[in-house]
Amino acid sequence: MLLTRPARPHPALRFLRRPKAALLASAVTVCLVAAGAPAEPLGVGDRIFPELGNPGYDVAAYDLALTYPGSNDKPLRAVTTIDARLTSSLDRINLDFAHGTVESVEVDGRRAAFSSAGEDLVVTPDHALPLGSVTRITVRHTSDPVAADDQDGGWVRTTDGLAMANQADAAHLVFPCNDHPSDKAMFTFHVTAPDGYTAVANGLPTGRVEAGGSTTWSYRSQHPMATELAQVSIGRSAVVRRTGPHGLPLRDVVPAADKKELEPWLAKTPDQIAWMENKIGPYPFETYGVLMAQASTGFELETQTLSLFEKDIFTEPAYPKWYIESVMVHELSHQWFGDSVSPRTWSDVWLNEGHATWYEALYAQEKADRPLQDRMKAAYGASDRWRAAGGPPARPKPPAPGQKIGIFRPNIYDGAALVLFALRQEIGEDAFERLEKVWVQENRDTSVGTADFVRLASAIGGRDLTGFFQDWLYGEKTPPMPGHPDWKQVPPPAPSDPAKKS
Template sequence: MPFTLRSRVPRRLTTTLLASAASVCLLAASAPPTPLGIGDRLFPYLGNPGYDVSSYDLSFTYAGDNGKPLRAVTTIDAWTTTALDRVNLDFAHGKVESVEVDGRPAAFATAGEDLVVTPRAALPEHSWMHITVHHTSDPVAAKGRDGGWVRTADGLAMANQADAAHLVFPCNDHPSDKAMFTIRVTAPNGYTAVANGLPAGARRAAGSTTWTYRTRHPMATELAQVSIGRSTVLHRTGPHGLPVRDVVPTKDRKALEPWLARTPDQIAWLESKVGRYPFETYGVLMASADTGFELETQTLSLFEKDLFTQPAWPKWYVESIMVHELSHQWFGDSVTPRAWSDLWLNEGHATWYEALYADEKAHKPMETRMKAAYGASDSWRASGGPPALPKVPKPGQKIGIFRPNVYDGAALVLYALRQEIGRSAFERLERTWVRRHRDGTAATADFERLASDIAGRDLSGFFVAWLYGEKTPPMPGHPDWKPVPPKKKTKK
């Protein structure tokens, strides 16, 4: 998700700090249902302890633009990592009709934004569990919340980052627990449904069609995408025969085609920098929606259609934003942050390649942008926290962690690192990083260790200063760069 001049204040965190003793409720079946979490510093109630999801099977039935919730069935296969009397799932903003565990009816209750499931018998440690939840999925925005289902001019799309997938379906809603996905969507004839991964069939019945998609690589819940609309799917071929599919409003197909035609070359350019594209397909979903952001949903990035149709945005800028979201397929989607404080690894890298593309293709110097970022960096750190220690979002804000400190502020860290270890070592680091952690999760400490290994020296001091310091350190190779002092407020 790029921070652009068009971006708005992001989603809010609606939960409170998780008590460290809450996990004992996993074993206390007689106690009242309690919301749990894995203790993420920024979103403490997201995710749940005690199990590891292997796969999701999501089924949605859309009846058209009638304002009613979708009927849905979510099936979760997972391994327990401890003995469980109860299983907590993240889920809110939908009605649960029934729950089964291993084919048998299970009791359930809500607690905060958790669905607490009590199976008939306790689940042993290291056992397989199969949970089926019949529920509704409501596209009407939850009060005070953004994200989840996004209404478009002709249907729906998803924007689940960072804490909103559980507004759509029950899940373990934290990026540290990636899983395979099968997604089925039933919609009236005249609509087209597209989701992450590759198509696995379309079954037509009287008046409707059920579309099925499957991923070939694990995915974080925040990267799930479903598009339902009066859309056209356009197909082309990318590098190495990669299938590229784009989803556009049918009436805008001709006007948007010149932009879509750029994607294969953009993929080839990024492959020349960091290695082969990591997934089974890619494409752009151009939605007639007003979100205020673009989003790197896995294999099908979400864009506002107006980005491509409004003449206010120069061609080079629009292309660089396309490259930003494409970069996330490597940085954030394939290599996923282990905690939300590691967000700088996603957004810093996507901003880096966005800027590098503008430098090489549009002659917009990277150095000029980084010098400007250096000037603003102290202010960004003061308002949003250091890049790897972002401040907790304030209640009532949208996705408050998505501030300039994790975009250009984090790209500035990468620029300083390249200055420190040299271009050749930096480029080797980038390729090694995405290859070593492909389809997995990684943390800031992993990046620090790998950078030190490739540089052949301990870089811990460098990273402590650049990632966690309240003030921006001196820029290697540019002793003349100075932070710009904040403007003093004048009395009226």
């Protein structure tokens, strides 16, 4: 995710978040109530989102069938099928789900009771599920878009339909799931929409069926995916296809009326992929493309194989060309850092955003003569303030109530990229570049944490870097910059005196 600016560009091109309304409270409606003890919300103990995810099972695959009614303010009919392996013996299964009406639940083809608890859907099958067994859970439900002025994740209303923005804690506003990046799974989508609409989702198309005035579009991922990276676009869209490096199929999704105007931007993706591959190795997925949505979100998002962008950043003349291209590379970089190699916990999000910011800045240096060192020196000057406001890069402060994307602060963007700059200074450019390539190759399709990065950096750097990372990632104060003892913290400007006039 990259938080982009809502107004005219500031000379420093800071990434500021647009004000957003609070996330809607849990709105699961249930039709049956499980017998026995009261249902309780569970979680996997994430420090940032303690009730996110659920223990006791590992999801292997999701199959989502969605029927769009032709209006983006009405619920979609949905069937979510989950194939999971039990890692504990369970007599109840908790799923994250918080915005829809549950009509029925089946476990292995047999009706199951269900109830709600917090933002969990709690399923009680008619028999206990033993450790090591494989089970299939089928939930028939609605998937309800939130009010247009309350968009903080889940379905995002566009001018002609819907798109998804599930980071960090919002996939369960769309479908029942184990909504934590530590549990990646395969995804299949079947999206039915009235004729005249186009539906696109993560992965590659597997079929298209027209019947009775509607079309069902099917897609399947070829690599596991975190729930927060799921994407479904429904709109009056054009799908633009081309070929990327090594024959990689590319497909972009844009408003049909704007296809010609946006084509120059779409044509940049093949060279950007080639640039990234030169830096860190082969592109990790089966396809890529950008989804340019006519919507106001305040951010761009790295949904797997189909990154979400606000269309207006490409048509607003106030945005410099180099800046827009660097934003495109930021989201592209996430396909390696955050999507293929996902965070084990949300405290590890600096690994996503720090790397994406690093390659965004490196691209701007090489393509637009925007020196990386200048940006890092400016970040160093602000780093202590960022740490005080948002926490150190690897220990971000939890978000304020109702503002779940509030974890996306400067300390995990430029503040985390600053850690990578310090690391490169510490171990040398050759070792740093080798570390980056090995990191994405060895951890492809997995979820990993900060400790894993520290171990690999120490191995490639040839010495124990635990102390170095402890200071840079967890310290309240920013350590001295290796090789730049002259870099200092810059105090914030003094507030102006409203009584004085120029």
